[in-house]
Amino acid sequence: MIEEKEFKIDSLLMRDLEHAAMNLEKRNYFLARALTKYIGINKLNAISFIRFSPIFSTNYEALHIGSEKDTIKQLLDPLIEPTLDKTIENISVAKFPEHLGTVKIKTYEHGIIISWLQQPNVPSEQLEHLLIEGLQAISFVEIKEHEYFYDIGAPFEPDVARSIKEKDRDGLVELLALTKWMTNSDITFWGEANSKQIEVDIHIGSRKEDFGFLLPLGKGIGGNAAQHKVVMQVADYKNCAYRYKDVSKAVDSEEIRTVFALPIKDRDQNTSGVLYVGNRKINPLPMNKKFLLMRLANQLEPLVKRKEIKQFYTTQDRKLYFRQKKKELREITQTAKQLGEIEKWLADLLKGDVLLLDADGKPYCQNEHDIERRNTSQFYYYPLNYNERNLGSLNIWTNIELPLENDWPDLIDDVIHAIYIIYERTERFYNLMELERSQWLYNMTQETFHFKTQYEKGVKLRVPLDHGEVWAVYWNKQSDRLTLHEKMQLDELSLLYLRQPIFFNGNTGYILFDRPEKCTPEELRNKFLSVLPVETWIIHGATYKSFEHLHHTLLHLQALMEKVIREKGSEYVLTFNRFGLDHLLSNPRVSKDIQEFSKRMLKPLLEYDKNNNSDLTKTLALSLMYNSPSKVAKKLFIHPNTVHYRINRAKQLLNVDEQDPSSDIALRLAAYAWLFEQKINIHN
Structure with a gap:
């Protein structure tokens, strides 16, 4: 059975407002639907929305919603003038029947919202703010469409529009130029999308001619926007969860901080391209410009159809095959040390993709090799609730219909049971190991300790004691401490890329290794941000040549990290030897x-x-x-x-x-x- 996530009320309201902004012909329909939801939630008798624009034949449009809408229309229509100021003046002195309730009037540059409240009733301030901001944004779209577009409902001349829909380079440059003008942004770029990846090589406003990247579907901002067909915006790209390998290097080289990604679809409603907007300062697009871009995209769809990839389940001896698979699941349940093992096994069985998300919607498993997101027709969502704890969800993408009634009807129940057993085992084991590591690190950062005892404990913990390198990392959770689950996720990344665990001391972690690292400090920081998007500093390059030297190096790093935390600079990846005099003053030897x-x-x-x-x-x-x-x-x-x-x-x-x-x-x-x-x- 497919479980559906409940939409929040504000999401439902926002969806209607977005559709109203995008669809000129059905704008009043979606506005009416949004206002109907609003009065139902807030228990209003009625609501009226009057907006003014030169694009209207009478210079205004009026909508009346609610049980008393006919009465309201009779009362208000004579008061509406072609100008906003005169209309406000008329309404502010008008007398309305008491049975309509308390009158509440809100105005903005191009519109008036009048609510009739039931007694006693206090509308939700959050929803009221969202509604007014959304209505303002729609008025902005109506005014600016008249200013920016070639014609109402047509952003470009017919030949340019055709060139864009066919994704001709010259046409896409025209699209980027208009987008940059409308948003007053620093850079715009186009991502060509297919079923596997996003390719960026057309841009306006870049500092480097060779700016561009390849991004797998489902990764980064554009990859997620394309896969889920949703608009995405990240205020601070340098400290977000969507940083990805070389893409981050390309974006950081342009000093881009705020990123906005808008997917544009083909006739089959698959993402065929992604329109990006970037700013070099933290400056997110407001709702009005977001709506304007969504209106622009709506007028350009559908783009040229992309090629799709389909995979189907086949097997020769089904009974033998499923007997073997059930045996494999039992073995995984008994021996697996990570949830990634069952995730990989289930994806192989269903010829699709499987993603285990925690209660915060973040992946449990960090894969060294990216999962290739397949074009599948079915999505299945199963909540994971264990001993009154919300462990997140099991998400499956597959072309195979679930449940497998004939072959394995209890497959999902068996898999979820296995997930609970593996999770409890890994959590219990990690908690014990983390306590041992933390105690060892605490002793190592004291001025004096029992040399022989600490050395023997370090050997048991498999610490490279006689030579190696140390990286120190600090996660700025402000007043909050790192949770056990967060430590497990960060530790998994460290094991994957540096082959060594993290030794935690509060929100600071130390990684000690003696083999060549598989990623740069910048890449590891990006990986950490993908599971914990908070300000993160890394000091790397602290080498040691003996156990005694390791002790001094840890004390040295601890002092330098305290200084970094205190000063909270904007440089997040720091070399051990780049601190000048501070490096000397932090050295416990001198x-x-x-x-x-x-x-x-x-x-x-x-x-x-x-x-x-x-x-x-x-x-x-x-x-x-x-x-x-x-x-x-x-x-x-x-x-x-x-x-x-x-x-x-x-x-x-x-x-x-x-x-x-x-x-x-x-x-x-x-x-x-x-x-x-x-x-x-x-x-x-």
Whole structure:
């Protein structure tokens, strides 16, 4: 049995508003349907929507919906004038019968929404905001279509429209140019779609002539938009779940942050192309421009039909085949260590695709090789609820009709039972292993520990102890800690690409390996974002040549990561040796000596500040870093004259020879070390 997901009320309302924007001929029908749902949800007696545009013969259109719509029409029609302002003036002074309920009037640049509320009743603010924003967007479409399109209902001249529908390059360039103009975006590009992939090589606004990429269907933003035939928008591509291999490199090279993807279909309602819009700053398209692009796409469909691929189930000895498959499922249930094993087995059995999603809709299994999404006619959805826990869903795409009544009627029940057993076993095992690793890491990041005991535990945990490299990763979940399931997903990726697990300490993880990595730090970060789309920093390149060296390296990395977390810079992939003086000051082998040197050098100031409750040390240290009294004043929220006074007083107390280069350098080093120790950020 196919389980259907329930649509949220706001999704139902949005769907009607989108259709109203896209379909000029049926616009009033979809508007009426949206308003009918709205008054039903909010228990209104009636609602009227009056919109103004020069494209209307009378300069306006009025819709009245609800049980009292006839009465409302009789009352309102005489009050409507060709201009918005005059109509608002008439309605605001009008008297309406009390039995209609409380009158609520909302206006925007091109329209008026009047609601008659039942008593007592408070409409949903969220739905009201959505409705008004949607109606505004539809008015925007009507006005801008008149401005941008060749004719109402025809975005381009007939020959250009034909060229676009046939996906001729010159026609697609015209489409991208109009899209860029309408959205005022930085870049637009076209993705040619078939049943396997999206190919991008036509673009306007790119900085590089060779910008382009290949993206498998179902991957990335465009691949998901094409496969699910839905509009997709990601506000910050650098920190989203849809980053994908070389595609991310191409997009990042253009410094694109916001991405919008609109699928355009052929006669069989398959995605034949994807229209992309990008901005180099985080600047998502508002609803009105989104609706305008959907209207544009609707007028261009259908595009040239794409070629499809079909696969069918065949077998010679069915009984023997299914006996073997049942045996395989029992073995997987008893021995599997990952859910990916049953996912792969079921996909092979049904000659289709299988995807296990967790409660947040994210894949349980991270595949090293992308699944080739097939063109299938059936989709099956099965919820996974185990011991009152929502474990997500089992999703199947196949041309084989389920259930297999004649061969294996209980197949899905058997598979779901196996999923529960494997999940419980892997979760229990991982929890024990994660506790052991975390305890070992905690001990390794202390100043002192029992050398022999830690070494022996490291051997049992299969840590490369005598030489290797460490990567440190921090996931910025703000006040939240990483959940066990999130750790399992991240750990699976680390095992897949670096062949080593993650040792967690709160929201920071350390990966220790001694074999060549199978991906770059940037690629691994993209993989992590696909399962946990939060700000993620990676420090890589920290090598060690002995167990003692590993101890110092972990302490060093911990200090550097604390600085990165504190400063929250926009560079997310960092090399261990690129921190300048911070690298030296974080090194546990020399940091104590440098801090002792700093305290001796600044001792007169530190004692003066302690005795007089002053800030001479901080003021002098910042002035040596900035070389600008005004910047220091701004940083400390004091007057520049106060800065000058404090600097002069500090120099008197220190009695340093400013003409001596070595003394000047020593003082600057001491000041920087003191600021580092005090965790004072000088870079922002």
